[in-house]
Amino acid sequence: MASPLPASVPATHPAVAIIAPRQPLQLTTLPTVPPSPSEALVHVTWTASSPLELHRADGGLLLGSNPPFLMASTIGGTILALGTPAAATNPRLRVGDTVFGYVSEASHREAAAQPYATVPLNKLGKLPPNLALPAAVTVPTNLVSALHTLTADLGLSLPWPVPANQRGGDAPILVWGAASSVGLYMLQVLRHWGYGHVLAVASGKHHAELAALGARACFDYRRPGGVVEEITGYVDGLEARAGGARLPFIVDCIGSRDGSLRPLSRIAGRGSKVAVMLPVINVRAGKDRMPEYEMDVSKVLPGGWKDGVELIGVRTHSYAKNEFFRDHLLPEIVPALLEQGVVQPNKQRIVEGSTLLERAQNALDLLRDQVPSGEKLVWRVADEN
Ligand SMILES: NC(=O)c1ccc[n+]([C@@H]2O[C@H](COP(=O)([O-])OP(=O)(O)OC[C@H]3O[C@@H](n4cnc5c(N)ncnc54)[C@H](OP(=O)(O)O)[C@@H]3O)[C@@H](O)[C@H]2O)c1
Structure with a gap:
């Protein structure tokens, strides 16, 4: 049976909604839902933007069948x-705890761009004492994405707890878009689990940071003339592994048909597994440009890949199919990695605005203008603490 709402909590509240693709965001009014035994009612104070919100708001991607469509999958509050x-x-959580987590924006109960959300307990973790909430909300969605991609899509082993003698091995792993939010978490996870041969592709201005996060070699994708020859030159110098692959693992953290998949189609060889963050962006959203997306990675660049390359489309929303992750990732593993200092949150850019709606719209506009570089947009949800 659901608990009654505390007396201080209103029966209804505003939530930021996508009304239709490329229309300004609007507020909608939703009932505040009393928590059932496996849930918490959270007063939401912070969230972080994800490019998926732009894909949904501008391109109508994955809007589902339950309008209005809400915003924000990273939650922070009390x-x-x-x-x-x-x-x-x-059982770690109590009333009054400050929590953060990864919720489904497709659910009216859970979505984070509303001051009151009712969230399954296994999607929340307690804020570690060494962290402030605006930093913590940069973490859940994309750290989960990194852990899910490496295990479910690439088949790498990330045992938990991490054994004292853990060593991931020396197989080369290319991370394209290593300075993106997902990419930065990918590198930190690989370093912690002892995968020692990581190749990072990002703008040159990020290379020192990526080397400090364990990248053995860095490549600048913005280099005039492109970066493919430099990477293939490096890979050709590596020993072929079982099955003939010199580069067995590739993660495309960007999923841009022309900006990442096309160059990767020239780099991947027989035996390479290529995990691509969906959607593939065929045309990027712009002020006057309707975006185009593809959710089936095999339909992008047909005939453009070498024989023996395995393409995989990443869908982090399905991470809970792994029952251990479902029960332990957000309640235990994510907070522990932060508390131990194994994972540093992304840098934050605080998006200002005098109302919830204004902050949400400003964040969306910054995403459309491709402003974030090595940082995550974070914004306040409830006006008051
Ligand atoms: N399907 C899933 O499960 C899933 C999960 C998470 C994310 N995603 C998707 O993955 C994408 C990235 O998400 P995010 O939150 O990590 O984005 P983000 O941090 O906002 O990405 C911005 C970064 O992208 C880099 N970048 C842009 N174009 C690039 C290119 N052609 N090559 C290399 N780097 C490039 C820029 O790096 P520089 O500063 O180096 O230029 C910039 O720092 C989004 O489309 C998102 O929707 C999908």
């Missing part, structure tokens, strides 16, 4: 109430 009797799914 627990106001727990369902009773409290479930055993996350």
